[in-house]
Amino acid sequence: MDSIVYTPIGIIHSDFTDKSGMPIQPSSAIGKKGSIKLLPEYTEGLKDLDGFSHIIVIYHFHKSEGHDLQTIPFLDNKAHGIFAVRAPKRPNSICLSVLKLIRVEENILHVENIDILDDTPVLDIKPYIPEFDAAENVKIGWVEKSKGKIKGKMSDRRFE
Amino acid sequence: MDSIVYTPIGIIHSDFTDKSGMPIQPSSAIGKKGSIKLLPEYTEGLKDLDGFSHIIVIYHFHKSEGHDLQTIPFLDNKAHGIFAVRAPKRPNSICLSVLKLIRVEENILHVENIDILDDTPVLDIKPYIPEFDAAENVKIGWVEKSKGKIKGKMSDRRFE
Numbered sequence: 001m002d003s004i005v006y007t008p009i010g011i012i013h014s015d016f017t018d019k020s021g022m023p024i025q026p027s028s029a030i031g032k033k034g035s036i037k038l039l040p041e042y043t044e045g046l047k048d049l050d051g052f053s054h055i056i057v058i059y060h061f062h063k064s065e066g067h068d069l070q071t072i073p074f075l076d077n078k079a080h081g082i083f084a085v086r087a088p089k090r091p092n093s094i095c096l097s098v099l100k101l102i103r104v105e106e107n108i109l110h111v112e113n114i115d116i117l118d119d120t121p122v123l124d125i126k127p128y129i130p131e132f133d134a135a136e137n138v139k140i141g142w143v144e145k146s147k148g149k150i151k152g153k154m155s156d157r158r159f160e
Numbered sequence: 161m162d163s164i165v166y167t168p169i170g171i172i173h174s175d176f177t178d179k180s181g182m183p184i185q186p187s188s189a190i191g192k193k194g195s196i197k198l199l200p201e202y203t204e205g206l207k208d209l210d211g212f213s214h215i216i217v218i219y220h221f222h223k224s225e226g227h228d229l230q231t232i233p234f235l236d237n238k239a240h241g242i243f244a245v246r247a248p249k250r251p252n253s254i255c256l257s258v259l260k261l262i263r264v265e266e267n268i269l270h271v272e273n274i275d276i277l278d279d280t281p282v283l284d285i286k287p288y289i290p291e292f293d294a295a296e297n298v299k300i301g302w303v304e305k306s307k308g309k310i311k312g313k314m315s316d317r318r319f320e
Contacts, residue, residue: 001167001168001171001199001281002168002281003165003166003167004165004166004167004168004220004281004283005163005164005165005166006163006164006166006252006254007161007163007164007251007252008161008162008164009251009252011161025291025292026292027291027292039161042229042243042251044229044230044241045229045230045241045242045243045244045251046241046243046244047230047239047240047241047244048240048241048244048301048302049241049243049244049301050301051244051299051300051301051302051304052244052298052299052300052301053295053297053298053299053300054295054298055243056256058218058252058254058256060164069202069204069205070204070205070207079207080207080208081204081205081206081207081208081209082205083202083205083206083209083215083284083285083286083287084205084206084207084208084209084211084212084287085287086286086287086289086292090284091167091169091202091205091284092166092167092169092218092283092284094166094218094254094283094284096216096218096256096286098292098293098294098295100295121161121162121164123164123252123254124243124250124251124252124254125243126243126246126256127243127244127245127246127300127301127303128295128298129246129298129300129303130294130295130298130300131185131187131303131307131310132185132186132187132246132258132310133258133293133294134258134290134293134294134295135213135214135258135260135288135290135294137213138212138213138214138288138289138290139211139212139213140211140212140213140287140289140290141208141209141210141211141212141287142208142211143287143289143291144211147291150291150292
């Protein structure tokens with residue numbers, strides 16, 4: 001199939017400069033502050049985003065190389081298919097995080113609950129809208145037994 | 161910034177062959193069935209996905225060309241920044257939908273609530289996990305006044 005080429009719209013800044021010891025998800029990063037700096041040419045595209053409390057940030061795992069088809073995720077000791085986990089070494093290393101939007105200042109978004117490595121290239125920003133994005137009556141497979149263990153969970157070196 | 165190159169992992173099939181007259185979001189597509197056919201080489205990556213009731217599908221809007229920095233979305237008659245709407249003509253035409261997973265059959269995912277055009281290339285599949293992906297105490301800016309109008313809302317030709 002034909003390749004798809006994207007160009008980053010900006011860069012994410014956080015206190016996390018090492019893949020190990022960082023929050024594995026926004027729910028393990030409550031209160032952690034960071035920012036997303038868009039290229040100035042995209043500033044106009046942020047109009048009215050400040051009315052939303054949360055944004056979906058789509059970014060590229062720039063420190064991930066290669067992929068596994070099955071992997072042991074941070075929350076388990078058994079291997080699962082790569083499409084059944086949120087681990088970074090994926091066929092296409094795309095990730096998304098739902099972050100709290102604190103303030104928009106020109107081309108800079110100040111965010112909270114950030115679980116993203118410093119200097120990560122960002123591909124898209126979308127407003128988070130529960131009626132579009134939140135499902136009900138959800139079953140979470142192998143993650144069920146880890147419920148409640150996610151808060152405060154940090155990464156280790158397994159994906160390096 | 162350096163370009164990022166992805167290769168689709170499969171193709172999405174739905175009854176929607178025209179950008180106009182199709183659901184604008186999964187919540188306007190309740191019960192609509194479709195499928196995601198992964199390349200056979202990725203079948204092993206689906207292990208244990210069948211335990212999840214919902215998946216996040218990340219795909220490329222292959223029928224979208226160019227982008228606007230501000231646009232009038234389907235749910236409003238005023239222009240908003242492209243990063244404050246979910247419209248397809250974005251700097252990087254990436255989209256995501258949270259779909260109901262009905263059944264996994266080898267390399268084929270049977271899904272429901274599909275709001276995606278037939279033949280769309282898929283970039284990634286992730287399990288939907290409310291503790292990771294659902295935010296609380298959410299403010300939805302300009303969308304607030306459209307609440308409850310999304311069910312059954314179909315696209316028109318404005319983005320062609």
